[in-house]
Amino acid sequence: MLTRKNLSRSTTADPAVPVIRRIQQLLASAGTPGTFATRHTAGIDDIYFDVVDVGAVQLPLSHRTAQKLCDVARPARYGLREKTLLDPRVRDTWEIGKRQIKLDTRHWQRTLDPKLDLIARDLGLPDGVKLRAELHNLLVYGPGQFFAPHQDSEKADGMIGSLVVLLPSDSKGGALAIEHHDEKVSYRGSPNQLVLVAFYADCRHEVRPVASGYRAALTFNLFLDVAERRSERTTAPPVDALFDLVRDYFATQRPARGPLWPSSPAPERLVYLLDHEYTQKGLAWRALKNGDAVRASLLREVADRLDCEVVLALADVHETWSCEDDWGDDGRRRRGWYARYDGDEEDGDDGDEDYTLIELCNSDVELRHWVATSNKRVQAISDEVMDDEICFTKPSVDLEPFKSEHEGYTGNAGNTVDRWYHRAAVLLWPRVRTFAIRAKASPAWGIQEIAKALARRKAEVAKQRIGEMLPFWNSVAPREKAPGLADQILHVAHAIDDAQLATALVEPLRIEQMMPKMATRWGNLLARYGLTWCAQVFERWTSRDERHYDHEPRTTWLVLLPALSALLCTHGGEDAVELVRRIVRGQWMWLNARLDAWIKPPLSSHSLKTIEGASRPLVGLLAAAALADDRDLQSTIVARLAPERGYPIVGALAVLRAGAPHGAAMLGLGPLHDDCARTLTELVATPPRAPGDWSIMTQLGCKCELCARLGRFLRAANEQQFEWPLAKDRRAHVHGMITSYELPVTHVTRRTGSPYTLVLTKTQALFTRDATERATWMRDLAWLRENAKTPRRVRAQRK
Ligand SMILES: [Zn+2]
Structure with missing residues (x-):
């Protein structure tokens, strides 16, 4: 249990290093017990198999047998995300499916079983975990054939890697190169024994072009035997140190981030990004790979002792980097990824990018598909993960992105590249904060839980929950889009029967x-x-x-x-x-x-x-x-709303029209009705604009000398045009006034002399507008007279 007393005890190490970095260092030093790829050998007589239409395959593989195999094989495809493609620039090899292969399983298993135990140990799998190998296919590479670097998809539930059994032959070249992050190993077949190479499914690997002869291999998918229960042995010292650090981490307020962020509450979660990739199907506590298994089990033990919740999750990492384009010596961009395999044997690890990353501008992490320690799925809390809640042994930038988008330099946007990674994470948080974390991500859920507690007459629980929500309530509740939230808040505010809490609850509405x-x-x-x-x-x-x-x-x-x-x-x-x-x-x-x-x-x-x-x-x-x-x-x-006191008559009439269905008397609109009728009657009675009367009586709000002069021109009944020599900024002011008052006056600058001359001309719209306005007055007045009966009668009754 996380108690105050516990929290105040501090650990030893340098306080200048944030606790999360010390956690990261400690987890990194917890080390990797195994490797990502391993090699074993077996005798030439340990495997017997037939191929349909070829017969028993004699080992070492002769050229003649290899050619027979090629005759019954088909060109191999490769998987690219959801698609399966045939592209000899990426993969050029012959494939024989497992249905055409008759493997003497009983004989082979006698050799394979002890080898699988060794492989499990090499790959750093926990004690008690069993590996199972399922035949996948037989691949034959003739001279010049190859498979460009790729990563296998985890084809089935529980599949964690591949086993390649290289058959003995006299081939040259065709090395199997396997890399994980920045480590790389390379294996070749043997002329007189079986070579067994096993590696994790998330390793990038390739088959280099065969120089001469035929290279053949049986491939198997490796599965973890899920029936086996893993033992959770962890050594005491790192657990104790990690326990202290994680406890401090959850108890330490975050440091100030400038004057606007003096100091913020202690972090809510700890997110540790795993090294290996996992598919949704493959994400399970007992199926963690290599160092991930060790570190996750350390964190899990600490979580138990600190009474923390702990889950596994898939982590979608998105990073935006500023970058610089790389240009080759000849001034052309470096060629892309596939192009390297047109005979170029040298491997350039960074050759598949035509830009250099400079600085990480932005990164965000979304955690989805949560798996509890029971290996059951639990509902994910979709909330933003803060940067200072994340640690890792490998930074994402060292991994192969799942997707990458290079914007290139575009004037205002700068040169950036967006990279997406599929990672996995262990996530832990103090159990006492579970409600608060979830309610912060979903205020509607939080209120619902409180309503449930109240329905069960657990008022104290409800009050405590509200207390946990209040620190962030005003910032999260307005963002909630769930319908019915306001209604539910009012319900809880009533049912909680506490005026202060009720006030706080309704505040953000x-x-x-x-x-x-x-x-x-x-x-x-x-x-x-x-x-x-x-x-x-x-x-x-x-x-x-x-x-x-x-x-x-x-x-x-x-x-x-x-x-x-x-x-x-x-x-x-x-x-x-x-x-x-x-x-x-x-x-x-x-x-x-x-x-x-x-x-x-x-x-x-x-x-x-x-x-x-x-x-x-x-x-x-x-x-x-x-x-x-x-x-x-x-x-x-x-x-x-009275027009006689300056309210626009169109506004007053709109209110009368909108109020008509309610009855003018109920709304008290009688006086407004009379006022509008009087105003319109007066307007209609004014003489219409005489032909040749160019006066515009609009009152200008501005009192400057320019506007005074403009006003005189506007009012002058006998002036239609005015030529006005004016400097640029003064012309602009006059333009502005004419536009904002929507005056029926054109303004044209005659660009001769100094200053230029502004030519103002009153337009015919002056007359058409007047006529339209007058017609509207008549129509409105008629409507008022038509609708006058009801209010008059009701007023008479009220007297
Ligand atoms: Zn003015």
Whole structure:
């Protein structure tokens, strides 16, 4: 168990080295008990086999037999990811499938079984693990034939490697070269004995071109016998040291990362990347390879002693490196990977890249497919792994990437390469933090768990869980996209029966998440925590300072406010009506501040659209105010919308139209109706623009001398054109004003003289716009008269 007392005891080593680096060093020194490839020999009479249509294959292999074998064989294919390809530039060899081979298994097994035990030991497999070899095929390489470097796919469950049995022959060349990370070994066949080469499946290997004669090999897939239970012997000293380090690691706050990040909490997880690759099928505790097995079992023992959870996981590593292109001596790029095998025997380890990596810019690791110590799959917690939570013995850059994308130098992006690696990892974390880690990755899951605890009447558990979530709650809850989260939070906030915890839980929610169907939740919250608590929650949500907040989610929500209010009023009695009243007043203050900003001149056609768009939220507020019986607020809102006091008439009319279905009287829109009718009547009565009247009466907001001059030109009824010698920046200001006020005036710069002359011309649009506007007034006035009957009658009744 991880207790405070335990945590405060510190270890010896240099405190300047981060604990995780010391863990890494210790794991690296835990060493590799075995190797990635090994070689054994057997006698020429230890194997007997027939090939269909050839008969018994006599060893050493004669040229004649080899040619017969080639006659019944087919060209071998090779696997590239999901595909199987035939490409003699990559693989040029003859293959005979296992169905054509009759192997005297009983005889062979007598030799093979003891060899497999030696191979298991060489490959560093744990004691008690048995290897099993299954025949795969017979390969024959004639002169010049080869197989370019490749990595076998793990074809079946539990397959961990390959066994190649090189048959004795007089061939030259055709060495089998095997590499793992930066180590490389090479094996050749023998003229008079069997050579058995075994290697892990994730090793890159190749068959060099055969110089002369025929090289033949039986290949076997190696499996771990899963029935065997591995013994978990680990020596005490490294476990003790690792125990101390891992305990310190989970107890040490991370150091400051500059003034904005003074110091952050202790790390939550420890991720150790394994050396070997594993497929999803092959990832199991007892199937770990070589040094991985040793280190994983050390970590597992430490996890047990520290009461940590420990899992295996596949790790998808993505790195972005800055790089420089490599150019050959002749100024051309180096050739690619396959090209090297057109007879070039020299191996250039870095020749398969035509760039040099400079610096790691970014790396991220995703852990998926989690396997528990029981070897059962457990649900992965999909959360970002922090860089300082990861250690490894081999850096990813030393491995062969699964995929690589070289951007090349593109002007602004720089020269970068993206590399993806398939790795595996051991992951551990203190069991006491399991809930917090999972809830951080999925707030919806966290809330669900708390709700379950409450349903089982485990209030103390629920409270403790909330306490574990609160440190990160405000940062993770807003990111959660799961539907129903807000509703579940309100439910838990009520059921927890603790005003303080409830306040903290609802804090990260947004007012826009309060849907009408949640009215019963609010009825419950009102009953439990009272009116003041509920009103303050809404107030905080409304006044929260959000810099990048767009008005639209809120205005959309205001349209729904009457539905929420109506349900709330029927569920919550007097307090609910008062709560609605406060919510509506708060929202009016919010919207009113926006109206102020929107009607500021210049009133562009865009701002007029926004103002018209505010009509439905405004009607929402008026309707909700009606439900709270807040006639004062209705009057305030309606007064604000009066065209006689400067509100754009299109905005006022849009509110009347949007409110019509509710009934103007219910919304208190009568006075606005009258105001609009009066305003429009006056406008319609003004004489239309006389032909030849070029005056534009728009008031310019700017008071500068240029705008004063521009204003005089605009107002002048007899001036249609104005030639104005102006320097560049002054012309720009005049352009700007004409554009932002959408004036029917063209502006052309005549590029002669100094300064150039700005030619302003009023356009015919002045007349067409006036005519259109006048037609709209008439139509609106007619609509008002048509819809005047209802409010008048209702007002008469109210008197
Ligand atoms: Zn100006």
